[in-house]
Amino acid sequence: MPPKELNFITSNCNKLAEVQMILSGIVPLKSQNLDLPEIQGTIKEISLDKCKRAAALIQGPVLVEDTCLCFNAFKELPGPYIKWFLQTLGHEGLNNLLVAYEDKSAQAVCTFAYCEGPEHDPIIFEGRITGKIVPARGPADFGWDAVFEFDGETFAEMDKQKKNKLSHRAIALGKLKKWLAGSDLARSE
Numbered sequence: 459m460p461p462k463e464l465n466f467i468t469s470n471c472n473k474l475a476e477v478q479m480i481l482s483g484i485v486p487l488k489s490q491n492l493d494l495p496e497i498q499g500t501i502k503e504i505s506l507d508k509c510k511r512a513a514a515l516i517q518g519p520v521l522v523e524d525t526c527l528c529f530n531a532f533k534e535l536p537g538p539y540i541k542w543f544l545q546t547l548g549h550e551g552l553n554n555l556l557v558a559y560e561d562k563s564a565q566a567v568c569t570f571a572y573c574e575g576p577e578h579d580p581i582i583f584e585g586r587i588t589g590k591i592v593p594a595r596g597p598a599d600f601g602w603d604a605v606f607e608f609d610g611e612t613f614a615e616m617d618k619q620k621k622n623k624l625s626h627r628a629i630a631l632g633k634l635k636k637w638l639a640g641s642d643l644a645r646s647e
């Protein structure tokens with residue numbers, strides 16, 4: 459049964475702000491700031507495990523999200539490890555990684571996982587968008603937004619409302635919204 463409210467567990471205030479904007483008027487959103495351990499594995503495995511850990515800690519229903527940035531030239535890496543690549547190398551370093559490759563394309567992947575509680579299996583909602591890695595343009599206040607270009611604009615240059623209509627996060631939450639509205643077909647599995 460789709461829930462009447464969501465408890466989004468994240469340590470990232472920028473993610474939270476986007477999720478609040480995208481789900482505004484759709485479902486009441488609570489949030490708890492917890493930095494959950496993240497395993498190594500496939501995108502889906504990481505989100506499923508994150509969701510189970512969150513549900514066990516909270517002892518209740520939870521929504522979590524994991525974001526990946528996958529370079530096509532790197533066969534999907536850095537993927538779920540983008541946070542550590544970004545922290546260590548910065549925007550310039552991410553560009554430098556791709557100097558040896560003609561293909562600068564990248565996929566931003568957002569995977570939400572929801573579960574009703576510790577004894578329940580999580581369900582997954584995934585959104586992907588393809589763009590390319592470019593030298594940083596726009597404000598540098600959210601992750602790799604300034605180096606991910608989609609349709610001529612980096613996500614950092616893009617109006618927030620526009621990003622939140624078309625982004626990897628918006629696509630994933632579009633599926634979650636359909637599920638909330640009662641359509642099981644919305645899920646990405």
Ligand SMILES: O=c1[nH]c(=O)c2ncn([C@@H]3O[C@H](COP(=O)(O)OP(=O)(O)OP(=O)(O)O)[C@@H](O)[C@H]3O)c2[nH]1
Nearest residue numbers: 468469470493494523524525540541600601602603
């Ligand atoms: O430019 C960006 N535009 C986005 O739309 C976006 N979404 C996430 N990120 C960054 O990518 C890494 C994901 O790691 P991540 O999913 O583990 O997130 P996190 O650890 O910050 O929070 P959480 O795991 O507590 O929810 C972190 O460095 C995030 O800052 C983004 N950067």
Ligand SMILES: [Mg+2]
Nearest residue numbers: 493494496541
């Ligand atoms: Mg994290």
